[in-house]
Amino acid sequence: MHSSIDNELDVESCVQRLWRGKKWIGLGLILGVLLAWAYTMFAxxxxxxxxxxxxxxxxxxxxxxxxxxxxxxxxxxxxxxxxxxxxxxxxxxxxxxxxxxxxxxxxxxxxxxxxxxxxxxxxxxxxxxxxxxxxxxxxxxxxxxxxxxxxxxxxxxxxxxxxxxxxxxxxxxxxxxxxxxxxxxxxxxxxxxMTKIEQQIAFEKSVAQAAYDQHVKQLKNEAAQSDDNQTKAAINVVEQTGPVASDSLLRDQARLAALQSGxxxxxxxxxxxxxxxxxxxxxxxxPRLPLLMVMWGLVGVIIGAGIALTQRVKKKE
The missing domain is CATH 3.30.1890.10 (FepE-like)
Incomplete structure (x- = not known):
C-alpha cells in the first residue's frame, strides 16, 4: 500500500520545483529563441x-x-x-x-x-x-x-x-x-x-505524256492508212505543241512555285x-523565423524544466 503511494506523481512538488527553477526555464527559452534567430541569419x-x-x-x-x-x-x-x-x-x-x-x-x-x-x-x-x-x-x-x-x-x-x-x-x-x-x-x-505536290505534278505529267503519246500514235496510224495531208498537218501541230497540261497540273505547278519561297x-x-x-x-x-522561434523556444523551455527538476532532486539527496 505504501509503495503505490510513493510511486504516485506529486504534482504540487513538481510545480514547486519548476517555480524554484524558473531561471533555468527562462534561460532555456532565451537560448532557444537566440539560436533560432542565429540560424536564420546564416541559413x-x-x-x-x-x-x-x-x-x-x-x-x-x-x-x-x-x-x-x-x-x-x-x-x-x-x-x-x-x-x-x-x-x-x-x-x-x-x-x-x-x-x-x-x-x-x-x-x-x-x-x-x-x-x-x-x-x-x-x-x-x-x-x-x-x-x-x-x-x-x-x-x-x-x-x-x-x-x-x-x-x-x-x-x-x-x-x-x-x-x-x-x-x-x-x-x-x-x-x-x-x-x-x-x-x-x-x-x-x-x-x-512541297514533296507531295512535286509527286502529284510528276504523276500528272506522266498521265499527260501517256495521253499525248497515245494521240500521236493514233494520228500516225490514220495518216498511214489514208495518206491524208490534213492528218499529217495535225500531227505536226500536235508534235510542236507537246503534251497538254491539265487544269489540275497548272494549279499544282502554281502551288509549288508559291511554296518554293518557303x-x-x-x-x-x-x-x-x-x-x-x-x-x-x-x-x-x-527559414521562417517566427515558427523557428516558437519551436526552438519550446525546446529550450523543456530542457530548462528538465534541468530544474533534476537540480531539485539533487538537493534532496
Whole structure:
C-alpha cells in the first residue's frame, strides 16, 4: 500500500520545483529563441516567386496563324476558292500552348536554362549537384478546370528580387524554345507539302505524256492508212505543241512555285497569357523565423524544466 503511494506523481512538488527553477526555464527559452534567430541569419534563404497563366489569344500568335493558313490554302487537297480549309484558330492556340507547357515542365529545358545562366554568370561554377538543385528549384503545377485551378509555375531563389527576375527569364527562355520548335514544325510541314505536290505534278505529267503519246500514235496510224495531208498537218501541230497540261497540273505547278519561297521566319510571340505576374515575394519561404522561434523556444523551455527538476532532486539527496 505504501509503495503505490510513493510511486504516485506529486504534482504540487513538481510545480514547486519548476517555480524554484524558473531561471533555468527562462534561460532555456532565451537560448532557444537566440539560436533560432542565429540560424536564420546564416541559413540559406529561400524566396518563392509564382506565376500563373493560361492559353494565349490570337493576337499573340497572329503571324504563325497566318503562315499556317497560307500553307493550308496551298495544300494539295484544299480548294483555293474555299475558306473552310484555313487553320482552325482554337486548334492552333491549343497546339502552341501545349508546346509551351511541355517545354515549361521539361527537365531538359530547365537544365538548359540554368546552364545558360551559369555561362552568363561566370563567377558561379555550375557543378552537377548545384545544377540538380537549380533544376528542382523550378516547379510546374498543371491546372485543373474541374477544381478551378490554373497552370502555375514557381521558382525558389535566395532573394526576393532574384526569384522574380529568374522566373521572368525562364518564361522568356521557354518562349524562345517554343518559337524555335514551332518554326521547325512549320518548316517540316512546308517541306512535306512541297514533296507531295512535286509527286502529284510528276504523276500528272506522266498521265499527260501517256495521253499525248497515245494521240500521236493514233494520228500516225490514220495518216498511214489514208495518206491524208490534213492528218499529217495535225500531227505536226500536235508534235510542236507537246503534251497538254491539265487544269489540275497548272494549279499544282502554281502551288509549288508559291511554296518554293518557303515559310517566312516567325516574329517573336508570346505563347501564353499572364494571369499572375511573377512579382517579388513579400515573405520568404524558408527559414521562417517566427515558427523557428516558437519551436526552438519550446525546446529550450523543456530542457530548462528538465534541468530544474533534476537540480531539485539533487538537493534532496
Amino acid at each position: 540559406t534563404q529561400k524566396w518563392l516567386s509564382v506565376a500563373q497563366f493560361s492559353r494565349p489569344d490570337l493576337s499573340k500568335v497572329t503571324h504563325y496563324y497566318q503562315e499556317l493558313s497560307k500553307l493550308n490554302q496551298l495544300s494539295t487537297y484544299s480548294d483555293p476558292a474555299s475558306t473552310t480549309d484555313n487553320a482552325d484558330v482554337e486548334t492552333v492556340l491549343d497546339a502552341v500552348y501545349q508546346t509551351f507547357l511541355q517545354q515549361l515542365a521539361s527537365v531538359d529545358n530547365r537544365r538548359r536554362f540554368w546552364l545558360e545562366q551559369g555561362r552568363a554568370d561566370k563567377a558561379e561554377s555550375m557543378t552537377p549537384t548545384r545544377l540538380d538543385r537549380r533544376v528542382a528549384s523550378i516547379q510546374f503545377a498543371a491546372g485543373d478546370k474541374l477544381h478551378g485551378t490554373v497552370d502555375t509555375l514557381s521558382l525558389t531563389a535566395e532573394s526576393a528580387a532574384s526569384s522574380s527576375q529568374l522566373l521572368k527569364r525562364y518564361l522568356a527562355f521557354t518562349d524562345q524554345q517554343v518559337m524555335d520548335q514551332v518554326q521547325q514544325q512549320l518548316s517540316a510541314a512546308w517541306q512535306s507539302e 515559310p517566312t521566319s516567325l516574329k517573336p510571340f508570346t505563347s501564353w497569357t499572364m494571369l499572375q505576374s511573377p512579382e517579388p515575394p513579400i515573405s520568404r519561404q524558408s
